[in-house]
Amino acid sequence: MINKINKLWLFVMSRFVQFLLVSVMLVPIGAKAAxxxxxxxxxxxxELDFMSFDQDFEGGWxxxxxxxxxxxxxxxxxxxYQQQRTDLSDGMKHTLRLHQAQLHAELGHNEAAIALFRQSYKPDEQDRSGWNPYMDATIAFIKKDKPKLVDAIARLKAVPRPEGFDPRDAEGNPxxxxxxxxxxxxxSYLRCFDMNYVEVNVEGQCPRPKNDETAD
Known part of the structure; x- marks a missing residue:
């Protein structure tokens, strides 16, 4: 009787071990498939051209x-894409690095994001729209450095409107x-300082001020 029980136990255990082995083997396969x-x-x-790879909101990356x-x-x-393509202008490379930085920030890869955001600065003489203060503010928000964020916002607000700035639509209407x-x-970085990059930029969880007033 004892021998029969032992044999039954060994049979059950062998089946269980087989099940575990099959399960372990299937996990990497499933992960690779995903x-x-x-x-x-x-x-x-x-092989896509730059516009199709980067600017198509339903295609490319x-x-x-x-x-x-x-x-x-x-x-x-x-x-x-950047490594393979030899036909990219400096402006195209700048845009691709920026989008890489944003993706890193969304993933919480803060150091990688900050490094790429810093690579997107413009020479001061070419920065007529306040791009560099914008990057400073973004980095300060990710690093949770409120004094630098406040300073960057002040510098961005001080950027003068270019002389002759007269934006119009495709039909020439102002x-x-x-x-x-x-x-x-x-x-919004300052208003929702305790939120993270995804909550503000992707999920839109930072509420607008009442009557669309700007934050101090």
């Missing part, structure tokens, strides 16, 4: 980034364009 769904044809994406769990693959894709650019977002 990762593969992020990018179906990487070569085709890398954005389609990858918008797939749940695929933002890290989108970051790598932008990096691969349009109202807030000046300076990006002031609304940097003021």
């Amino acid at each position: 990762q593969a769904t992020c990018i179906e044809d990487k070569a085709a994406l890398l 954005r389609a990858v980034a918008d797939t749940p769990g695929c933002k890290p693959e989108a970051v790598k894709l932008i990096e691969a 349009i109202e364009v807030p000046w300076p650019p990006n002031l609304t977002i940097v003021e």
Whole structure:
């Protein structure tokens, strides 16, 4: 009787061990399959022209980034695009680095984001729209450095409107364009200082001031 029980026990245990082995083997396969769904044809994406790769809001790297769990693959894709393409202007490279930085910030990779944001500064003589104060404010918000954020906002507000600035639509009609650019977002950094980059920039959780008044 005891031998029969022992044999039965050994049989049950052997089946259990087999089940565990199969489960362990399947986990990496499933993970790889999930990762593969992020990018179906990487070569085709890398062959896209800049506008299709970067400015198509339903294609290029954005389609990858918008797939749940695929933002890290989108970051790598932008990096691969920059490395492979030899026809990118400095302006195109600047834009791609900025978008990489934003993705890193959304992922909480703060050091990587800050390093790339710093690479996007313009020479002072070329910065007529307050881009550098905007970058300063973004970095200060990520680092949770309120004095530097307040200082960056003040410098951005002080950027003068260019002489002859007269924005118009495609039909030549005057349009109202807030000046300076990006002031609304940097003021939201101060207004919602305790939130993170995703909550303010992606999820829109930072409420606007009443009557659209700007924050002090």
